[in-house]
Amino acid sequence: MFDYLLNEETLEFRDEVRDFVKSIPRQMILDMDSENIQFPKEFLKGAAEKNLIGCRYPKKWGGRDMNWVSSTVGIEEIGVLGYIFACTFGVGGELVCDAIIRHGTDAQKEKYVRPLLKGELFAAECLTEPRGGSDFFGTTTVAEERGDYFYITGQKRFIVGGQGADYFLVYARTDPDAEPHKGISCFIVDRTDGVDTPYVYGLMGCRGGGTSRLVFKDVKVPKENLLGNKNGGFEIFKSMMIPERLGTAAMTIGAARPALEIATGYTTRRKAFGQPINQFQGVNFQVAEAAMLLDACRSMIYVTAEAVDRNIDERRIRRMISESKKFVTESCQKVVHNAMQVMGGIGYTNVFPIERIFRDLRLASIWTGTSEIMSLIIANEWYKEYWSMKKNHPTRDSEPDAPGAFETDEKIYE
């Protein structure tokens, strides 16, 4: 749809990803959904062999020196295979590696990023705890410093790749007395004896990603595995929210797209009352709405990715990312809803993949920050932006442009 906005390099990359996506056997998709596959290592190795993971990182570490727009375009294509393919592709390559590339030492990049981009290692990201995910700063996992090591104790839950990952990016409290956002650090934790996976979740959708609860029992982590500074976890968390939420939005579009395509084809062939059902406005308006929403979603994430590429104001990026995450995930759920609706009963069966896409996409507005948390950030940033704009760059004051504008007795605020 927006090819004219993309440069040659990005278009070529997109086509490479498309070819890879076309090469994945349908059985792998079915095996993921039925959990015959617990974690898709073969798929990730295949993507890595084609150098598709982490395209925006420097070539020096195994990336392609590309931009955010390109990685956004790429992850949309991966989403076409199913949401969990993009989740597992994204968590290790696009999130954990992003944090290490931005905040890590060269030794950490050598040991953890390069092999992951080659498909030799797999990683998971551990933020959420049983006591809550939205309140990230309330983390109760602790890392105690003793000699040359930190010892991590606590639990994380809903971790994609909890089964399957070789190492984990773990946030833990390192200063219990500091303000919440000043007392958390981030660690790279190898899967060792103290890391236990006692529970694998039974999920409505997004199956096959090894989503588990992890228990860390006094896990010994060498100091060189501290990522960034001690008590500097907040900085890492902030920067990770860009790939986390922008990536989620992009892959959601890719995951919803097949539903619209299948429904479009179906409605041109299926007949009722003697004519193809796409002749009924009750049907084609729903298809039109879905197409419009997908285009709006894609416009939003491209503009946001471009804002990140141009490194514009951090606060504005935070608002744009949160708006994209909320708008795209909710709109794509509507896209899939419409697709199922226009297919009638057969859309609800597993004869078509729409029911799987529907189940998968319910997660989109819950994970990587719920829609409510996105609204909270948007509101916070918008009010600040509003007052700053009023003070520094006032535009026309439209409030007096009403006949009753000076009826001060009617303008009651308290």
Ligand SMILES: Cc1cc2nc3c(=O)[nH]c(=O)nc-3n(C[C@H](O)[C@H](O)[C@H](O)COP(=O)(O)OP(=O)(O)OC[C@H]3O[C@@H](n4cnc5c(N)ncnc54)[C@H](O)[C@@H]3O)c2cc1C
């Ligand atoms: C399949 C799956 C995979 C996941 N993968 C990962 C992963 O790999 N790594 C990881 O770290 N996490 C992962 N998560 C966790 C996910 O990010 C959290 O579930 C999510 O952030 C919400 O946290 P919670 O479940 O603890 O809900 P809670 O934080 O308990 O929230 C419950 C409800 O309260 C609302 N709420 C909470 N606070 C507020 C507020 N201040 N204002 C308004 N409403 C509020 C929420 O919006 C939500 O509706 C995954 C979750 C699932 C289900």
